Amino acid sequence: MKRPRDHELGPGRRVVPAYALVGGRTHSVGADLPIEAMVATTPEGLRSLTSLRFEQREIALLCRRTPQSIAEVAARVKVPLGVARVLVSDLTAAGHLALHVPSTERPDRAILERLLSGLRAR
Numbered sequence: 616m617k618r619p620r621d622h623e624l625g626p627g628r629r630v631v632p633a634y635a636l637v638g639g640r641t642h643s644v645g646a647d648l649p650i651e652a653m654v655a656t657t658p659e660g661l662r663s664l665t666s667l668r669f670e671q672r673e674i675a676l677l678c679r680r681t682p683q684s685i686a687e688v689a690a691r692v693k694v695p696l697g698v699a700r701v702l703v704s705d706l707t708a709a710g711h712l713a714l715h716v717p718s719t720e721r722p723d724r725a726i727l728e729r730l731l732s733g734l735r736a737r
Contacts, residue, residue: 648685648700653715655682660711667711670694670702675711682715 656679664672673692677683683691689699706712 648704648714649716650686650689650696650700651684651717652703653682653684653717654678654688654703654707654712655715657710657713660706663709663711667706671706671711674699674702674706678712 654674656675660667660675661679664675667675670692674688677688677691685699685703686696688703689696692699692702694702703712703714707714
């Protein structure tokens with residue numbers, strides 16, 4: 616009996632469970648990526664589109680024009696957030712995606728006070 620492929624099942628239906636897409640891994644390579652981290656497809660990612668698996672290719676295509684957050688990737692590819700983190704991590708490690716993690720440093724108090732002073736002067 617022939618098994619249907621994911622795209623033959625219709626939107627949102629897949630033969631392979633989401634956790635199998637990442638080999639059952641629940642964590643990214645290295646530290647877990649923040650959900651607000653932005654990803655963009657690299658030139659290498661664009662050249663490799665034909666060799667990427669379905670979900671990887673979908674992510675690379677999604678991020679080729681406009682950077683997307685990991686949360687947006689998960690929603691648009693219809694995979695759990697943890698799976699999206701692992702897929703993005705794998706694609707980044709392979710050079711297919713560029714990752715932009717927002718800074719966690721707080722601005723210097725003096726800078727914030729100068730900014731506030733400038734706004735009040737307007």
